[in-house]
Amino acid sequence: MLTAVVDLEEGPVHYADYGGEGEPLVVVHGIGGSYVNCSRLAPELTDRFHVYAPDLIGFGLTPLAGRDASMASNQVMIGDFIAHVSGGPATVVGHSMGGVLAMLLAAGDPPAVSRLVLLSPSVGPIRSPVARASTSFLNMMARHPRVFAPLLRASVRQDTKGSVHATLRKYVRDLEDYDPFLVEAHVDLERERCRTAGAYLGYLQAWRSMLEEAGDIEEFLKVVVNHVEVPTLLIQGAEDLIVPVGFARQAHGLRPDWSVVELPTVGHAPHMERPERTAELILEWVSRLESAATPR
Numbered sequence: 588m589l590t591a592v593v594d595l596e597e598g599p600v601h602y603a604d605y606g607g608e609g610e611p612l613v614v615v616h617g618i619g620g621s622y623v624n625c626s627r628l629a630p631e632l633t634d635r636f637h638v639y640a641p642d643l644i645g646f647g648l649t650p651l652a653g654r655d656a657s658m659a660s661n662q663v664m665i666g667d668f669i670a671h672v673s674g675g676p677a678t679v680v681g682h683s684m685g686g687v688l689a690m691l692l693a694a695g696d697p698p699a700v701s702r703l704v705l706l707s708p709s710v711g712p713i714r715s716p717v718a719r720a721s722t723s724f725l726n727m728m729a730r731h732p733r734v735f736a737p738l739l740r741a742s743v744r745q746d747t748k749g750s751v752h753a754t755l756r757k758y759v760r761d762l763e764d765y766d767p768f769l770v771e772a773h774v775d776l777e778r779e780r781c782r783t784a785g786a787y788l789g790y791l792q793a794w795r796s797m798l799e800e801a802g803d804i805e806e807f808l809k810v811v812v813n814h815v816e817v818p819t820l821l822i823q824g825a826e827d828l829i830v831p832v833g834f835a836r837q838a839h840g841l842r843p844d845w846s847v848v849e850l851p852t853v854g855h856a857p858h859m860e861r862p863e864r865t866a867e868l869i870l871e872w873v874s875r876l877e878s879a880a881t882p883r
Contacts (some may be wrong), residue, residue, distance in 0.1 A: 588629070590622070592648075595667045597660070597829045601648035602641040602672065610701070610715025611673035614640040615665060617683025617856075618710065618793055619716060619754065621647030623772050624682065628858040633865030635873070639673045641665065643685075645789015655798040656789035669699045675715070676701035680869070682795065682858060683830065684708045685715075687801045694814040697709065701875070703819040704869055707827055707855050708799060710834040711804040718753030725794060739787040745861035747778050760826050760854040769859075804834050808841050819845045820872045822865060824853035846872055 589604045603622035612632060614625040622640035629638045642649035647654030654660055657852040665688060671673040679700050686708025692794060712876035717739075743750045744809030756762050762770070763785040780786045797815055801807045805877045821840070823835040839847040848868055850857055856866045 588626075590648075593668070593672050594663065595671060597644075597664055597667065598652040598654055599650065600641050600664060600668060602639055602668070603629075605629035605633060605638040605640065607635070607637040609636050611669070611675065611677040612636035612638050613665070613669060613673050613677045613679050614638065614858075615679060615681040615685030615688050616640070616643065616646065617716075618797065619646070619759045620685070623647070623769070623855070625649055625680075625858060626769055626772065627766060627862035628680075629865055631862055632869065633824065635870055636678065637673070638836075639668075641668050641672075641791075643688075645785075645793060645794070648779070649786070650783065651785050653790050656792040658688060658691060658793070658800045659796070661688055661793070662695065663666045665689075665692055665695050666699050674682075675699050678702040678704065678873070680704040680706065680858075681708065682706040682856065684797050686710075687797060690811050690815055691800070693817050693819075694811045697816055700758055700817050702817055703815065704823040704872075705829050706857050706865070707818065707823050708739060708801075708821070708834065709830050710801040710807050711831065712802070713798075713830050713842040714757075714828065715756050716754060716829050718750045718757075726798070726846060728797035729798070729839050730793045732795065734786055736785065736791055738824065740781060740784075743777065743787070747781060748774050751777050757828055758854060758856045760824070760852060761860075765860065804837055807834075811840055812841060815842075818876050821845055821847045822857050822868060823847070823849050824855055824857055824860070825849045825851050826853060829854045829855040833861065 616624045645651045679689045685706040715725040
């Protein structure tokens with residue numbers, strides 16, 4: 588894996604290039620996440636794809652740099668990243684908030700996307716993933732991001748390891764079964780993020796924007812899901828504590844052409860908890876699509 592920073596028209600973007608053969612695949616992380624989130628999934632896909640993982644604006648090591656971290660800003664950034672770095676059209680894998688962004692991109696910029704893989708996309712009445720913060724409290728902070736971002740940063744700086752562990756316990760069903768080296772990678776990255784003054788302003792901006800864009804399932808189905816034209820695979824953990832499985836089931840009802848898989852004993856992050864199984868599902872699905880498209 589190599590990491591780099593590219594200067595796009597909107598500003599600098601940090602990303603990981605996991606290498607690999609074949610067409611581009613771009614992994615879009617969820618809220619609070621980074622390129623580190625796909626560290627276990629990416630190597631499982633590089634025999635078939637060239638895998639890239641950008642840090643969204645205001646997350647990981649991509650600074651705000653005068654931008655905001657709204658859905659609209661990050662959607663534009665991902666489209667430009669595909670155009671100028673990974674090349675396109677790309678298979679886009681989106682986790683949680685990244686799943687919302689992936690659907691927005693596919694609906695709004697069809698030439699950029701060849702396939703969609705959605706991992707527990709955060710549509711509907713989602714619960715707070717922030718350590719020691721209730722959903723109502725996070726919603727309140729997000730209404731006043733410039734006031735509360737410094738307080739959130741100070742709280743995480745005071746006990747970074749504890750905060751990361753508490754957050755991961757919301758994401759994964761069994762933290763003790765999770766790669767300890769990857770846990771430490773999350774902690775190290777969060778310590779680095781905490782050194783920047785605006786570390787959590789992007790988080791609160793993105794949370795508010797995500798709720799405005801995708802908080803109403805029926806509206807999102809009508810305005811976005813109806814307009815996704817590329818093949819789509821949706822993978823959801825059956826024991827997700829953050830995003831209920833309701834959207835996955837409603838989306839499948841509206842779009843029976845989508846492939847939807849519920850994984851038992853998996854929480855909010857299939858690619859982090861069961862990377863081999865998640866990769867297997869992706870590769871089998873792509874193989875079926877290609878076989879169906881091959882003239883006989």
